[in-house]
Amino acid sequence: MFLTHLHLTHFRNYQHLDLDFRAPLTLIQGRNAQGKSNLLDAIYYLATSKSSHARAEREVVGWSAETEPIPYTQIAGTVRKDREIHKLEVLFTPRNGDHNFTKQVRINGVSRRGIDLIGEMRVVLFLPEDVILVAGSPSDRRRYLDIALCQIERSYCQHLSRYQKVLAQRNSLLRNLREAGASSRDPGVISQLTFWDDQLVHHGAYVLARRYTFVRAMDPIGRARHARLSNEQEMLHLVYLPSFNVGNVSEADYRRLMDGDTTPDLIPLPDPPPTARGIEEIFRRKLDSRRDRELMAGNTLYGPHRDDMGFVVNGRDLRTYGSRGQQRTAALSLKLAEMETMIADTRETPLLLLDDVMSELDETRRGMLLEVLAGVEQAIVTTTDWSDFSPDFRKQAQLLRVEAGQIEEMKRE
Ligand SMILES: Nc1ncnc2c1ncn2[C@@H]1O[C@H](COP(=O)(O)OP(=O)(O)O)[C@@H](O)[C@H]1O
Ligand SMILES: [Mg+2]
Known part of the structure; x- marks a missing residue:
């Protein structure tokens, strides 16, 4: 399973984004508060029909949506699966009578329930706050x-x-x-x-x-x-x-x-x-x-x-x-076990999302995660610091930089 394309309109601090994923490994670098977690949250949303941290739908609607006659948010992804192409889409529009938004889901252009989206694209997300x-x-x-x-x-x-x-x-x-x-x-x-x-x-x-x-x-x-x-x-x-x-x-x-x-x-x-x-x-x-x-x-x-x-x-x-x-180690072990169990049960590797987790890990933990990354079809990894990854590792990856909700492709070193 491979996410080939992501489109965002007014999703958090992304006003418009069209992004192609071209390598098994994508590395995204950006300073704090530029949109690293937001990007992974959008992908997480397509997989689970939920945000990884927002409590209300309106939290993910970008402030830039206010420039529209009717504010809205769109998340769309193209997934390649056994040579088939699946188009997944989540759309938020204002709900009458309160300040929240209604969520609509479409799969291959057809309206579906939120629950139908789940399982179309599987992800495992690693976060620094996994210790909870x-x-x-x-x-x-x-x-x-x-x-x-x-x-x-x-x-x-x-x-x-x-x-x-x-x-x-x-x-x-x-x-x-x-x-x-x-x-x-x-x-x-x-x-x-x-x-x-x-x-x-x-x-x-x-x-x-x-x-x-x-x-x-x-x-x-x-x-x-x-x-x-x-x-x-x-x-x-x-x-x-x-x-x-x-x-x-x-x-x-x-x-x-x-x-x-x-x-x-x-x-x-x-x-x-x-x-x-x-x-x-x-x-x-x-x-x-x-x-x-x-x-x-x-x-x-x-x-x-x-x-x-x-x-x-x-x-x-x-x-x-x-x-x-110990709690951190156990949380990481749990996540790794989740991933392997998911692979065994679904016969498919999930998309791995790693949000800024490398910097706080010691050598052993980093080594283990890098091994795991090498074993999946696709992983998207964010970092504040390129040097968290060896030049060799960076050479195999698609390199992106994010700044204020804009993504730019980096030249190969
Ligand atoms: N609904 C929203 N509309 C616009 N900007 C938002 C929205 N929600 C969060 N943000 C902004 O997104 C930025 C944080 O992005 P984030 O992806 O968490 O950064 P990081 O790169 O540190 O992971 C913050 O500046 C925050 O104000
Ligand atoms: Mg972040």
């Missing part, structure tokens, strides 16, 4: 897993989106019931809840099981990467931590896991991994037996929206006990 995957909150990690899995598998994305809708409905019902002082013994209340439970359990079990197997597939790869990056000093285990015991460990061990006790006798977790069908059963029983609690909370207390993952090294979880350095 380890040091940040559970929701950062869930978001990460969801974006990776949506790119790998369309049906995951469909189950996830259904799950989120059902969850919102069920939560609003629970809130209303709480306010009405409903009793968990009232048959009317029970039948209202079980209506949503069926769907919640069905989609939730799929999401949970798929995340579980994904983390499990990444685990040995992450461990090997982490070992190499720590001079074989540290043995990393990636562990999926569901919000209820999915039946593969004893209740006592599950409690210990949740209390942050990850002494070596618990990790690795025993085989076989739980299946969606098995989880459905357990999830349903959990909800049945916790109606009181959920009515009191006015909220759904169990399910993949409450899950997390852990990064265990020598019996300690790096989320709480890791040094910043």
